[in-house]
Each structure stands twice: as structure tokens, then as C-alpha cells.
Amino acid sequence: MAIRYRRQLRQPQPPLExxxxxxxxxxxxxxxxxxxxPGEGTHVTIKIRKVPDQPAG
Structure with missing residues (x-):
């Protein structure tokens, strides 16, 4: 038996958003x-806060 489903694709978010x-x-x-x-390209850095590791449990 094949299971069919529809997947909604999210719209891409512009970089400013x-x-x-x-x-x-x-x-x-x-x-x-x-x-x-100019002539070298563009480097993009994403800076986010590190989330502390949570103990397994």
C-alpha cells in the first residue's frame, strides 16, 4: 500500500527578513x-548565540 501525502513548501525568506x-x-x-x-565575491557570516548543551535524560 502506497502512502501519499502533500508537502507544503515554504516560501524562501529574503536575507533581510x-x-x-x-x-x-x-x-x-x-x-x-x-x-x-569587488572581484572577490561576498562572504556572509551568520552570528547566533550558542545554546547550552542539555544533559541526556
Missing amino acids: VHKRLQMNYGDDYGLHYKSE
Whole structure:
């Protein structure tokens, strides 16, 4: 017997929206940071807070 299901695809989020959501969740020091050099390309850094490890249990 085959199981069929529909999967809804989420719409892609523009980078500015991702940046705003990261700042809302983690604060103004976090988010997307860009460094671009002509002829070199663009580097994107995503800065988020580390979540402490939780003990297994």
C-alpha cells in the first residue's frame, strides 16, 4: 500500500527578513553580516548565540 501525502513548501525568506528574525530572537549583536570585495565575491557570516548543551535524560 502506497502512502501519499502533500508537502507544503515554504516560501524562501529574503536575507533581510532572516536578519530581522535573528535579531528579534537573539538581540542586536546577532544576525547576518556581509563583507563584499569587488572581484572577490561576498562572504556572509551568520552570528547566533550558542545554546547550552542539555544533559541526556
